[in-house]
Amino acid sequence: MTKSPVWLSERVQWIGALDPDMRSFDIILKTPNGTTYNAYAVRGSDGVAVVDTVKAECADQFFERLEAVARYDEIKVIILNHLEPDHTGALPELMRRAPQAKLYISQSAQLMIKALLNQQDVEFTSVGTGDTISLGDRTLKFLHTPYLHWPDTQCTYLEEECILFSGDVFGCHFCDERLFNDKVGDFRFAFEYYYAHIMRPFREHVINALQLIEPLPINIIAPTHGPILRDKPTSYIQRYRDLSGQGLQSEVNADEKTLLIFYISAYGSTTQMARMIRDGAEQVAGVRASLYDMEGGDSDLFVDLVEDADGILIGSPTINGDAVKPAWDLVSSFAKINVKGKLAGAFGSFGWSGEAVRMLEDRMRGLKMRLPLDGVRIKLIPSLDELEQCRKYGQEAGEHLMGVNAPRVIDMATLLASRKELIN
Amino acid sequence: MPKYNITFADIKTTVAVPRGTRIVEVAEKIGASIPFGCKENDCGDCMVDVLEGAANLSVPSPLEIDLLKQKFAKPNNRLACQAMVLGDVTVKPA
Structure with missing residues (x-):
C-alpha cells in the first residue's frame, strides 16, 4: 500500500488513512470492506488547512501523507468537522507538531473538545454557518449541521473549488484505495446502510x-x-433528500394525527383491549388510529410506520414476569429512528402479576417518548367495565395526542404511588 | 413540607409538588413534552421557557449559567434538570 497523498484538485489533497481489515464499527455496524478515515489538506497562498484527522491507530499513515504535502510550520488552521475519536485520534499529536495551528470547531463542540483532550484550557475558535477563514487565495466557509450524527458535527465548504468537506454526512464504510466514486468497487449498499444506521435517527437534522x-x-x-x-x-445529495423524505405519500391530512396500536395476545384478552382502545381513540376528532398484530409482522417493517407516526401504544401480555419478545423487539428497533417526544403508552392483560405494562412504559420513557397516562392493566379476561376503562384510556390518549385533553391537577404523592407498582 | 404548583402549559397539567422538587422529577412522570438527555447539566436538552413565576425557581448555579450561555438561552430559559420549585411556576418546552 503506497502512503502517498492523493490529489482532489490543484490545492486539495487527501491525507487520510485506509483501514481495510476493520469488520465492525462502533459495535452497531458491519463493515465487510473495512473503512477509511478521510482527512484533507487545503493549500492557500497564505498557509495550509488540515481538515479532520484520523483514528489514533492509523496516525502513522496520516502523518506520512501530511508530511508529503506540507511542512508542519505551514499549517495555519486545523478544522474539525466532527470530534468522534475516529477523526480526532491523531489530533493531540498534530497539535504537538504544529503548535501554531489554530483549531476551528463548531459552536456545539466546545464542551466536547475539552472532554476529548482532557484539557480545560484548549484554545479554539467556535464557528457557525456563514463564518469563513481565509487562506489568502482560498476561503473556507462553515455550515452548522448539528446532529449528523453527533451534536458537534459541521461541514466546511471550499468556495473557490466548490468542494464540500462534509464530515460523516454522505460517508460510508468502504475501503478501496482507488478512493474516488468513479474508480472504486460498487459501494452503493454501504452508502445506504450507513445512512440507515447513522443518519436516519436524525432525519429532521438531515433535512435542515x-x-x-x-x-x-x-x-x-x-x-x-x-x-x-x-x-x-x-x-x-438527492439520495439523502429521498431517504429523509417519506416513501409513499402519506394519506393522512395535515390536521390529523396518527396513533399506531401494536398488540400481541395469547388468549385474545389483549386483542380485545387493543380494539376498545382504538375505538376510544377514534372518538377524538383528528385521530387516525390503526391496529397492528405483532404476531403477524416484524419490527423491521413496523419501525418504518413508527417513524412517521405521532403516537404509539403497545399491548403485551405478561409472561414469566416480562413483556413478550415481539414487544421488546419493536421497542429496541426504535433506536434506528427518532422517537423523542412522540406520545406513547402501553397496556395488556395478565394472569397473576402483570409487570409488562410498567416495564414497557419505563423503557419508552427512557427513550424520551412522552407518556402522559398510566396504561391499562387487566387481570385475565376483560369485563365490560374493564373494556370501558380501555375505551376511556384510548380516548384520553387521543385527546393528549391532539392537545385537547382537559386540564388536570395531580398531586406528586399520587404520581409516586402509581410508579410503585413496578417496584413491588 | 409546603407544596407548590408547577404547571406544564403545553399539556395543561398542574402538579402539586413538595418544595425543592426539580422540574425533571415531575416532567417525565406526567409525560410533559420536555426532552431530556443527561439530566446533569451537560447536554442542555431539557431547556424550558418559564412563563410565570421565574423568581419561584432556585437561583441558577454558575455551571447552569455557563451552559445556558453556550446554548444561546433567552433570559427566561432554565434547565429542567437543575431548577428546583420553590413556589408556583408555569413552564413549557423551550
Missing part, C-alpha cells in the same frame, strides 16, 4: 442540513469515510 447544502455549487463531496464523491456528486 440539506437546506444549507443544496444551494451550493458542488464539484466534489469529500466525506470523512469511504469514497470521495466527484462523479455526479449532487446525486448523493
Whole structure:
C-alpha cells in the first residue's frame, strides 16, 4: 500500500488513512470492506488547512501523507468537522507538531473538545454557518449541521473549488484505495446502510442540513469515510433528500394525527383491549388510529410506520414476569429512528402479576417518548367495565395526542404511588 | 413540607409538588413534552421557557449559567434538570 497523498484538485489533497481489515464499527455496524478515515489538506497562498484527522491507530499513515504535502510550520488552521475519536485520534499529536495551528470547531463542540483532550484550557475558535477563514487565495466557509450524527458535527465548504468537506454526512464504510466514486468497487449498499444506521435517527437534522447544502455549487463531496464523491456528486445529495423524505405519500391530512396500536395476545384478552382502545381513540376528532398484530409482522417493517407516526401504544401480555419478545423487539428497533417526544403508552392483560405494562412504559420513557397516562392493566379476561376503562384510556390518549385533553391537577404523592407498582 | 404548583402549559397539567422538587422529577412522570438527555447539566436538552413565576425557581448555579450561555438561552430559559420549585411556576418546552 503506497502512503502517498492523493490529489482532489490543484490545492486539495487527501491525507487520510485506509483501514481495510476493520469488520465492525462502533459495535452497531458491519463493515465487510473495512473503512477509511478521510482527512484533507487545503493549500492557500497564505498557509495550509488540515481538515479532520484520523483514528489514533492509523496516525502513522496520516502523518506520512501530511508530511508529503506540507511542512508542519505551514499549517495555519486545523478544522474539525466532527470530534468522534475516529477523526480526532491523531489530533493531540498534530497539535504537538504544529503548535501554531489554530483549531476551528463548531459552536456545539466546545464542551466536547475539552472532554476529548482532557484539557480545560484548549484554545479554539467556535464557528457557525456563514463564518469563513481565509487562506489568502482560498476561503473556507462553515455550515452548522448539528446532529449528523453527533451534536458537534459541521461541514466546511471550499468556495473557490466548490468542494464540500462534509464530515460523516454522505460517508460510508468502504475501503478501496482507488478512493474516488468513479474508480472504486460498487459501494452503493454501504452508502445506504450507513445512512440507515447513522443518519436516519436524525432525519429532521438531515433535512435542515440539506437546506444549507443544496444551494451550493458542488464539484466534489469529500466525506470523512469511504469514497470521495466527484462523479455526479449532487446525486448523493438527492439520495439523502429521498431517504429523509417519506416513501409513499402519506394519506393522512395535515390536521390529523396518527396513533399506531401494536398488540400481541395469547388468549385474545389483549386483542380485545387493543380494539376498545382504538375505538376510544377514534372518538377524538383528528385521530387516525390503526391496529397492528405483532404476531403477524416484524419490527423491521413496523419501525418504518413508527417513524412517521405521532403516537404509539403497545399491548403485551405478561409472561414469566416480562413483556413478550415481539414487544421488546419493536421497542429496541426504535433506536434506528427518532422517537423523542412522540406520545406513547402501553397496556395488556395478565394472569397473576402483570409487570409488562410498567416495564414497557419505563423503557419508552427512557427513550424520551412522552407518556402522559398510566396504561391499562387487566387481570385475565376483560369485563365490560374493564373494556370501558380501555375505551376511556384510548380516548384520553387521543385527546393528549391532539392537545385537547382537559386540564388536570395531580398531586406528586399520587404520581409516586402509581410508579410503585413496578417496584413491588 | 409546603407544596407548590408547577404547571406544564403545553399539556395543561398542574402538579402539586413538595418544595425543592426539580422540574425533571415531575416532567417525565406526567409525560410533559420536555426532552431530556443527561439530566446533569451537560447536554442542555431539557431547556424550558418559564412563563410565570421565574423568581419561584432556585437561583441558577454558575455551571447552569455557563451552559445556558453556550446554548444561546433567552433570559427566561432554565434547565429542567437543575431548577428546583420553590413556589408556583408555569413552564413549557423551550
